[in-house]
Amino acid sequence: MTVQSVLAKTTLCRTSALGGRWYQCDDCDRLTKRHNSCGDRHCPQCSGGKRQTFSDRASKLILDGVDYYQVVFTLPDVISTMALANREEIAELLFHSAWKALKKTVETEQQYELAALMVLHTWNQKLDAHWHVHALVPGAGPSLVDGSWTESKAPAAAGYDDDRKYLVDAINLRRSFRKIAVAHLQRLRKNGKLQLDGSVEYLRCDEAWDTMIDQIESKEWVSYIEPPPTESSSGEHVVRYLTRYLTGGPISDHRIIAADDQEVTFWAREGYTTGGESIQVPLTLSTAEFICRWCLHIQPNQLRTAGTISVAGFRWMG
Known part of the structure; x- marks a missing residue:
């Protein structure tokens, strides 16, 4: 409906x-x-005011003199496919696992209280189901030891330059994310809270489920940390980037090259480079397939696509 x-x-x-x-x-x-x-909120023509309001309010949370990192956590394809029939459950899994992994890794490695502004994306450039979350994370916060203001630093043994921006070890972060997410997924199935239909119906079988779990546990999941690109970069730059995806659907008009009753051609990045590739190529889909893929990203009203977790490193929302 x-x-x-x-x-x-x-x-x-x-x-x-x-x-x-x-x-x-x-x-x-x-x-x-x-x-x-x-x-x-899914309409490409509407909600410009809502996006501006979010951008203005989120920008007010940013603290001067603090480096902000963009951290992206991506679910494996099989879990993104499950999300189509379990949107709220998988969204909770994604936000919960990303936050817990960030909090644990930052507190362990940097010893300060974490904060994050997180935004859900459910698509890739080809409009396939590709569930991931972008987190805006401050590289500083109150010390867990004495409450003093503490900035993230690279471990001395790692051999990094003193001027290099560093949040946490990316490998430790993605493996923590994988561990927490898999445990959450297992609980959902055990408690009967997953609908396994269509292309994932085979996962109703315990043996097939266990095989799938083994496969995703044996692979490195995609998550990466983007430091500020320049010395003059600020958290507001990432806020503006994230704001574009809060409303309006998974594709903007400027990416569409041609469209008629039979086909739609649009620009899309292809490849598998972590973080995406900059080169775009034309992609043509039947009009029916284009509409089908666009509809994959229509979310129920009760599913929020953005949230602020904790407040350390951010000003209070006014």
């Missing part, structure tokens, strides 16, 4: 079906009618 409602509203957005308002020029008295927007 959510998908049908979103498609109906976005189809009618800014048409006469939703009514409109008349505006009159003060100088020439000319009348102009503007049709109403649908207001749905």
Whole structure:
């Protein structure tokens, strides 16, 4: 029902079906009618005001003089596929596991209280199901030892330059994320909270499930840490980047090259480089397949796509 409602509203957005308002020029008295927007958060034409509001409020949380890192945690493809029928459960798994892994690793290696601003993405450039979370993380916080302000530093034995930006060991972080996420996934299945249908129906079998768990535990999961790219970079830069994905759906108009009743062609990055590749190539899908992939990323209203966890390293939301 959510998908049908979103498609109906976005189809009618800014048409006469939703009514409109008349505006009159003060100088020439000319009348102009503007049709109403649908207001749905998935609509590419709407929610610019909501994005600006989030950006403004999130930017007020940023502290001057603190380095902020973008940390990305990605679920394996098989769990992203499960998410299509278990959106709230897998979203909770992703946020919970990313936060717990960050908190544990930062507190162990840097000994300060952690904070994070986290935003959910569910797509890749080809509009496939690709669940991951972006976290904006301060490289400083109150010491767990004496409460003094503490900045993250590379361990002396690692041989890093003193000026290099460093949060935590990336390998330790991604392995902690994997361990916590797998344990959470196991609990969901044990408690009967996972719907395993369609292409993952085979996982109802205990043997197939155990094999899948062995496979994902044996692989390195994708998570990476992006330090500030330049000395002048600030947390606001990452906030603006994340804001673009809060509403409006998984693709913007400027990436669409051509579209008709039969096909849609759009720009998409391809490849498997961690963090994505900059080169884009044209990708053509049937119109039906394009709509199907777009609909994969329609979320229920109760599923929030962003949240602030803890407040150390961020100002209070005003």
